[in-house]
Amino acid sequence: xxxxxxxxxxxxxxxxxxxxxxxxxxxxxxxxxxxxxxxxxxxxxxxxxxxxxxxxxxxxxxxxxxxxxxxxxxxxxxxxxxxxxxxxxxxxxxxxxxxxxxxxxxxxxxxxxxxxxxxxxxxxxxxxxxxxxxxxxxxxxxxxxxxxxxxxxxxxxxxxxxxxxxxxxxxxxxxxxxxxxxxxxxxxxxxxxxxxxxxxxxxxxxxxxxxxxxxxxxxxxxxxxxxxxxxxxxxxxxxxxxxxxxxxxxxxxxxxxxxxxxxxxxxxxxxxxxxxxxxxxxxxxxxxxxxxxxxxxxxxxxxxxxxxxxxxxxxxxxxxxxxxxxxxxxxxxxxxxxxxxxxxxxxxxxxxxxxxxxxxxxxxxxxxxxxxxxxxxxxxxxxx
Amino acid sequence: xxxxxxxxxxxxxxxxxxxxxxxxxxxxxxxxxxxxxxxxxxxxxxxxxxxxxxxxxxxxxxxxxxxxxxxxxxxxxxxxxxxxxxxxxxxxxxxxxxxxxxxxxxxxxxxxxxxxxxxxxxxxxxxxxxxxxxxxxxxxxxxxxxxxxxxxxxxxxxxxxxxxxxxxxxxxxxxxxxxxxxxxxxxxxxxxxxxxxxxxxxxxxxxxxxxxxxxxxxxxxxxxxxxxxxxxxxxxxxxxxxxxxxxxxxxxxxxxxxxxxxxxxxxxxxxxxxxxxxxxxxxxxxxxxxxxxxxxxxxxxxxxxxxxxxxxxxxxxxxxxxxxxxxxxxxxxxxxxxxxxxxxxxxxxxxxxxxxxxxxxxxxxxxxxxxxxxxxxxxxxxxxxxxxxxxxxxxxxxxxxxxxxxxxxxxxxxxxxxxxxxxxxxxxxxxxxxxxxxx
Numbered sequence: 164x165x166x167x168x169x170x171x172x173x174x175x176x177x178x179x180x181x182x183x184x185x186x187x188x189x190x191x192x193x194x195x196x197x198x199x200x201x202x203x204x205x206x207x208x209x210x211x212x213x214x215x216x217x218x219x220x221x222x223x224x225x226x227x228x229x230x231x232x233x234x235x236x237x238x239x240x241x242x243x244x245x246x247x248x249x250x251x252x253x254x255x256x257x258x259x260x261x262x263x264x265x266x267x268x269x270x271x272x273x274x275x276x277x278x279x280x281x282x283x284x285x286x287x288x289x290x291x292x293x294x295x296x297x298x299x300x301x302x303x304x305x306x307x308x309x310x311x312x313x314x315x316x317x318x319x320x321x322x323x324x325x326x327x328x329x330x331x332x333x334x335x336x337x338x339x340x341x342x343x344x345x346x347x348x349x350x351x352x353x354x355x356x357x358x359x360x361x362x363x364x365x366x367x368x369x370x371x372x373x374x375x376x377x378x379x380x381x382x383x384x385x386x387x388x389x390x391x392x393x394x395x396x397x398x399x400x401x402x403x404x405x406x407x408x409x410x411x412x413x414x415x416x417x418x419x420x421x422x423x424x425x426x427x428x429x430x431x432x433x434x435x436x437x438x439x440x441x442x443x444x445x446x447x448x449x450x451x452x453x454x455x456x457x458x459x460x461x462x463x464x465x466x467x468x469x470x471x472x473x474x475x476x477x478x479x480x481x482x483x484x485x486x487x488x489x490x491x492x493x494x495x496x497x498x499x500x501x502x503x504x505x506x507x508x509x510x511x512x513x514x515x516x517x518x519x520x521x522x523x524x525x526x527x528x529x530x531x532x533x534x535x536x537x538x539x540x541x542x543x544x545x546x547x
Numbered sequence: 548x549x550x551x552x553x554x555x556x557x558x559x560x561x562x563x564x565x566x567x568x569x570x571x572x573x574x575x576x577x578x579x580x581x582x583x584x585x586x587x588x589x590x591x592x593x594x595x596x597x598x599x600x601x602x603x604x605x606x607x608x609x610x611x612x613x614x615x616x617x618x619x620x621x622x623x624x625x626x627x628x629x630x631x632x633x634x635x636x637x638x639x640x641x642x643x644x645x646x647x648x649x650x651x652x653x654x655x656x657x658x659x660x661x662x663x664x665x666x667x668x669x670x671x672x673x674x675x676x677x678x679x680x681x682x683x684x685x686x687x688x689x690x691x692x693x694x695x696x697x698x699x700x701x702x703x704x705x706x707x708x709x710x711x712x713x714x715x716x717x718x719x720x721x722x723x724x725x726x727x728x729x730x731x732x733x734x735x736x737x738x739x740x741x742x743x744x745x746x747x748x749x750x751x752x753x754x755x756x757x758x759x760x761x762x763x764x765x766x767x768x769x770x771x772x773x774x775x776x777x778x779x780x781x782x783x784x785x786x787x788x789x790x791x792x793x794x795x796x797x798x799x800x801x802x803x804x805x806x807x808x809x810x811x812x813x814x815x816x817x818x819x820x821x822x823x824x825x826x827x828x829x830x831x832x833x834x835x836x837x838x839x840x841x842x843x844x845x846x847x848x849x850x851x852x853x854x855x856x857x858x859x860x861x862x863x864x865x866x867x868x869x870x871x872x873x874x875x876x877x878x879x880x881x882x883x884x885x886x887x888x889x890x891x892x893x894x895x896x897x898x899x900x901x902x903x904x905x906x907x908x909x910x911x912x913x914x915x916x917x918x919x920x921x922x923x924x925x926x927x928x929x930x931x932x933x934x935x936x937x938x939x940x941x942x943x944x945x946x947x948x949x950x951x952x953x954x955x956x957x958x959x960x961x962x963x964x965x966x967x968x969x970x971x972x973x974x975x976x977x978x979x980x981x982x983x984x985x986x
Contacts, residue, residue, distance in 0.1 A: 185599060186928050223564040228846045233914045234570045235921020237845070254921050259568035267564050284859025288815070292862050292882045296814045298709040372561045400812060402705035434630070434642035444638070444695060450702045473702065499647070506649030510668055513602050517929065 165516060167526050168359045172367060174375035175347025179526045180362035181354040183519070189255040189355030192523030193265050194531055196350075197343035198245040199320045200383055200461065207315075208322015211242040212286050212331055213339055217249065219278030222271035224264050234260035242320050245460040246531065248524055255356035262369040265351075269344060270373045274336050286328050290321050298401050302468075309393050310409050310464055314386035345376040352527040354519055386411070386462065403450055404471045406480050409464040412456065415532055423456050423465050428504035429496060430454040430467070430487065435503070437490075438467075442483050448475045460532060573920040576954055578947055579933045587777045588759070593937060595765045595930035601669040603766030604931055605676070607683065608942060611661035611754035613729040614872070620734035624696065624742045625750045626654045626661055631692040633685040638692055641678065650675045652682065658730050659872040660942065661755065669767045673775050680779040684756065688747040700739050711817035712882060714808045715983035719819040722806060722979050723876060730871055761941060765934040803976050808983040816888045816984030820879040820895070822977055827870040827943050831968060833956040835868050835877075838968045841907060841915050842866045842898060843879060849898045850879075858894065860887035872943055877972070885984065892980070899978075902969040906962035919957045 167181035202209050217227075217240065224230050231238055236253030238261075251261040294300040303319050311317035322328050351370065353362040389411060413419045431438045431454040438452045452469030471480045515521045582594040616622040630652065631638040645652050650667035652675075663683055667675045707713040717733055724731030762776075769775065803822065824835065843850035843866030850864045864881035883891045927933040940949055 188925055188928050223567075226847075229914060230567070232845065232847050232918040232921075235573050235917050235924065237918070237922065237925075252925055254571075254573050254924055256571040256573075257568070257921075260570060263564060263568050266562075271564070281856065281859040285855055285862055288860065288882070288884055289862035291814045291884060296711065296882070298706055368562060402709060403702055433646040435639060435646040440639055440642070443699075447695060447698075450699055470702075470706075472698065503643070503647045503649075506668075507646060508649075510602070510649035510651075510666075513600060513668065514666065517600050517602065517931065519928070 165522065167354075168363075169530060170363050170366075172346060172371055174371065174373055175345075175378075176366070176370050176373075177350040177530055178363055178366040178370075179350065179352040179530055180357065180359040180366075181352075181522065181526060182358050182362070183355055186355050186519060187255060188519060189253055189258045189261075189353065189357050190519045190523040191251045191253070191258065191261040191265060192352040192354070192520075192527050193249045193269075194350045194352070194524070194527040195247045195249075195344060196245075196348050196531060197247055197339075197379070198243050199318065199322075200244050200315045201343065201379070202315055202318075204315065204318075205327070206331065206335060207318040207324075207327045208286070208290075208320070209327070209331060209335065209339060210247055211320050211322070212282060212328055213336065214240050214242045214247050214249075215282040215286055216274070216278055216336060217268055217272065219275070219282065220273045221264075221268040222273060223267050225273065227264055227268065230264055231260060236261060244316055244320060244457075244463075246528070248527070250520060250523060252520060258353070258355075258357055259365060259369070262365055266369040266373065269346070269349070269370070272340055272344070274333065274340065276333055279331065279333055279336060283328055283331060286321075287325055290325055290328065294321060295325075299405050299470075301397075302405065302407055305395055305397055306407050306409055306464075306466070309395050310389075310411070311386050313384040314461065315383060316386070316459060316461065316463065341376070342379050346370060346373050347375050347378050350527045350531050352523045352530075354523045354526065383461070403473065404475075404477055404480075406469055406471065406477055406484075408467045408481070408484060410466075411462060412465045414462045415458070415460045420456070425501070425504050425508075426491060427454040427456055427465060428507060429491070429500060432504060432507055437487055438469075438484075441487065442469070442480075446483060447472060448480050448483050570917070572917060573924050576920070576923055576927065578927055578936070578950060579930060581934075581937055581947075584773055586762070586773070586780060588780050590759045590762050590780070592762045592764060592773075592776070593934065593941065594763075595934045595937075596768070597766045597930045599767075601767050602666070603669055603672060603764065603768050604664070604666045604934075605679070605765075606665075606763045606938070607663045607679075608761045608763065608938070609661045609663075609755050609758055610659065611750070611758065612656050612659040613732075614659050615754055616729070616750065618741070618746055619732060619738040620742050621746045621750050622656045622661060622754075623734065624693070624700075625688075625747045625755075626656045627696050627700075628688045628693060628747055629654050629663070629682050629686045629751070631696070632687050632689045633681045634687055635681060635685065638689070641682065644678050645675075648675055648678075650678075652679060654682075657871075669769070672769050672772065676775060676779055686751060688744050688751075690744055693742070693744055693747070697739055697742060700734075701736060704736065704739070709810075711808075711810050711813055711815065711983040712819075712880075714810055715817040715819040715981045716880070718806050718808050718981045718983070719821055719878075719979055722804065722981070723821055723823055724874075730874060761938075763934055763938045765930045801977070803974075803978045804980070806979070806981045807986060808981065809986065810983055811985055813985050815882045815884055816982050816986075817882050818880070818888075818892065818895070819981045819983075820978055821877050822972075822979055824868070824875045824877055824972060826873060827875045828945070829875070831971070832868070832870075832875060833953045834960060834964055834968050835875075835972060836953070837915065837919065837957060837960055838902065838965050838973075839866045839868050839877060840919060841911070841965070842902060845915075845918055847914065847918070849901070850881075850895065853898060854881070854883075854891055854894050858887075858890070860884065860891045860894075864895075870943065877978075888982065888984070892982075896975055899969075899973050899975060902965070903973055906966050908962070912960075912962060912965075916957055916960075920954075923954060923957070 169179050199210050234257040238251040240249040253261050412423050442449045449469040454467040456465050457463045584592045613622050648671045652665045654663050665679045721731050854860050854864050861881050861883045866879040869878045
């Protein structure tokens, strides 16, 4: 069993340490509680654009990547609806380099027009590469706009459109930085060959002098209940018709979140799952199909998406999915089928935790959302 | 939770961040020693044990990739179909048995190998291995399952052809190794339609059943694991020779050239560049790995610094040396906005030219050395990753000595050596350049 300890610095920074003497490496994972749900509806995609700017250099380290790489480290980051996560993997002996770099960009980010110019362009290319220039690439934009009318989950993390990214100003960047990037809004997770006591003392050394700020106000509008089915048909030049269905569900800190997670596993996790064996193999309606929950903190979506075989109509595909959903509603799931998805969850969690990188993030997010560490395992006790 | 956090500056020592922490170099890298055993029927087992996590991973690797097929697509469809029914269980039963154990069994092919891989929880080791043996030894390749897999593959092909990155890399590989060469082709409609059940049955019989595999096992396993493996594999003939690796060159194209693949209604152009270099055992192999890392192998590389971080033309640009068993080649890839195509190409050639004309400065050499040492340390962290490194060496006829050699080259390579590598292998007139997009 992997254990961790948690402390809080005076300035509000939450610090987690998990000592693992079996590895020569260490991971520094720094999570900021800001994502696209904190964006203004006219400035979408900003949290992610800002993540790019965090690599543009800080007062004492003008070249973030270079400083980390010269210490034998490498790094990356990602943004989603709810959070922005930065991680550095480095030989444990050089962990202070990672802490120095992360603390300097938390305290003294170099915000300048040139860096903003370049990253606006890089992110626009990312938008094209992963969305505009991919078959079906804009489907998530359409789906979110349809599913949410008030809550900021109505746009994806990359942003609603290219225009919002192109129009981001230096003023926006500065405001965002001071509002969200400070110790009280962050969680630092250190995993690897660093003893816990040393990890806490190093965290205090490098982050202790950064002043705390007021925690950002949470003025995120709740999504009003949806009363009727909403539909949108998009005609596009794609080889196969595709169908996307989404259902509102509860937020992350609820038991039903985990039940929904298991339900989607029953539907589509593995080659013996219901949707694959019945709709892809037996009835041969879909070329591919999957179901999942989007993992959002606020009430999120349970999504089912599939591409239809040529010659099969969208109506036929949709009817078949509704039929499978009605079976879930009206018939008890057999114990054997439930045990199956629980076993898969157990394997997936264990194999994920072997990776130091996943471990660092897992501890940070559990603390971030104030979930007990093994809450996810609790879903194993869920009745049928 | 309080709404404000106020730091009392009186008690707090301010840290001077203008002083960087000292860097301690990674000076040596120790590979975990590999355990080996010969199983009763002749296969060689490579094993790295773990005591921490109750998980194991096992891979059976057969010399049965595209290189060995006489009809295009047969290796790939054999791999895709092995789970789809055995003499004892149909596809759904097999899938259910695997899923009930929370296990994963994947079968995939590369140019040279067919790999059957299983991962799972230690307490299910024997049960998972039993299913794996059934999939390996007794597949029946049912006609109706094959028809479905072909239909899915044909439609996936249509989706892939909408992607500029697919079109560009397909053209590059075809040009580099030839449309009929196992390293050069991807199956098209005609190939897929012509796959027959008989092809798969005989491929399985000739290339898998009759060919002793390399077996790679890592993680926590039951004490009697050798006995379990022996009893499950008694169905395989006690085999003659261990697979020998043939290192002859492929006679690939030596000419450069520029190619354009037209794709309408796109917003970015995909650029792919490359050239065939040499067999992976070639003495320049390690030096070229370091040179392509400097060019485009990490975030601080020249191409990333110039084309992404300075110009903002792309989300990413990468270069590397890719290795098959019989050939290594240079590979460079990026996607750029249409208006940036010409300037991005000019910058790429300019960076290549710089490597050919100016020695890499000591500061950059130290950077790339330290980065590669840290990466190597991370690459062998834990038994699963370390075994994966061993596997890649062993399948290319190499061993731990070659890894040491690589580390030695990283630590000692000079700017002069890198310059001569660039002069020798990065002649722009010998590069193949492919652009896919609207133009």
